[in-house]
Amino acid sequence: MVQHRGRPFRWAIFGTGSVARKFTLDLRCLGGAAEARIVASRTSENARRFAAGLGVAEVAPDYAAAARAEVDAIYIATPPALHEAHAMLGIAAGKAVLIEKPIAADAPAARRIAAAAEEAGVFCMEAMWTRFQPLPEAVRRVIDAGKLGELRGFEARFMGANKPDLDSSLFDPERGGGALLHRGIYPLSLARYLLGEIRTTQATSRIGGTGVDEDTALIVQHASGAISTLRSSLRAAGPDGAVIYGTDATLYLDGPIWRPTGARLVPTVPAGAATTGPRRFEAFRESRRGLQLSGLLSRLRRLSGRGQTRISAPFDGNGYHYEAQAVMQAVSEGHIQDIRMPLSESIEILQIIDEARAPKAAGV
Known part of the structure; x- marks a missing residue:
């Protein structure tokens, strides 16, 4: 794969759990075209341990600092309830964001993320890696x-x-x-x-x-x-x-x-x-x-x-690098979405999940 502007495509990693580890490891399948430049976690200890084990160059003091770093995109692998806040940090900093599934905790939050990305003109996608394999x-x-x-x-x-x-x-x-x-x-x-397209749902x-x-x-x-x-x-x-x-x-x-x-x-x-x-x-x-x-x-x-x-x-690796490659190609070509996982479908899917979960809130 061709390098981004003559250098590796730089990723910030939000989160240090097992999924973040898998994604970071699989960037190696891109043959030097990508690198995990900086990592942020809820504790500095977690971030330092992650960086030392996976060869990440920098440890950010917090998520906001990682969003402002010299990177091309942010991979968000924090718990779903934090996805909106962390996506907004990246979008406000003008960075492309790849957000682990689900893209947000509910459909309204997903709509807010999509609207912010569109207004800022930056790439945004849910990391539904299966679609890219x-x-x-x-x-x-x-x-x-x-x-x-x-x-x-x-x-x-x-x-x-x-x-x-x-x-x-x-x-x-x-x-x-x-x-x-x-x-x-x-x-x-x-x-x-x-x-x-899905028209009706029973849950x-x-x-x-x-x-x-x-x-x-x-x-x-x-x-x-x-x-x-x-x-x-x-x-x-x-x-x-x-x-x-x-x-x-x-x-x-x-x-x-x-997979x-x-x-x-x-x-x-x-x-x-x-x-x-x-x-x-x-x-x-x-x-x-x-x-x-x-x-x-x-x-x-x-x-x-x-x-x-x-x-x-x-395929090589564990399958995560295909979604990373999709982001890298889209950013290089100036696109803000990928037709394989458009934001409209991420919102549609979360709307279905919200409706399926609604009886719980009603005590049924």
Whole structure:
């Protein structure tokens, strides 16, 4: 990648948690075109430890000082409740901002961030890194080529078993905790990216002892009529992967929803095709032994991959550098948004989450 104005693109890092570490580490995949120049944290000790471990040149005394530093962009990986304030610091300083998901704690805050960035004429984007990885982009091309036929639905989940802990931002309502904001936003954003605008939403949540949603299920209908079913949890583990249903084929995404590792396109078998045949075999087909044989043959077909098309899009590093590269390219070209993750969609997705979380506030 070409360097920015003949020098490395300089990043300020806000926050020193695991996500900030992953982002900073993956800048190395850009071959010297980018560097983490300065880091800020809520404590100077955290910032010094982060800088020493990851080779960051400077430690800022506070977030405001980091925003004023000689950098080209700010990566904000602080708790969601702080995103608006930290984004405004960067925007006021005229710096491009890449804000970890969710872009803000709620849709009104996201609108304020978007308005400020537009008025200042600076780049601003939610760091939904999945959209920038090679595989989801390859899947989008398959869909756009019509290989699935008419899209009918999408299923995905992001679930993990955690112990309730107010010291963790996952479970702290004051810091923007909850299954939807931390996990459900991934399948929801991917559903929006792959199947288009969302028109209606139904949500069911289970609220935990700390006051955040610990389990949430969403059913959303897209403008096309396709229906997505999405699940997120802080308390229960679930299987990886996602599925896109079409009239002509089904597409299976392998691996975790936030970083899928591969995909399989399986042509649709017309309903009833597997049971056609001479009537004299009907009794055997419907017997215990016949059904066992049918199941075995189905598993063998899946294992052999017969009729399937494999979609592979390997990448270096851990996948974070693609969103960094998107910011760097946009800034170099004078753009203030990226069409893969426009601010209008970040606001739309947060509006859906706000509505899904509304019954909790009403005591339902």
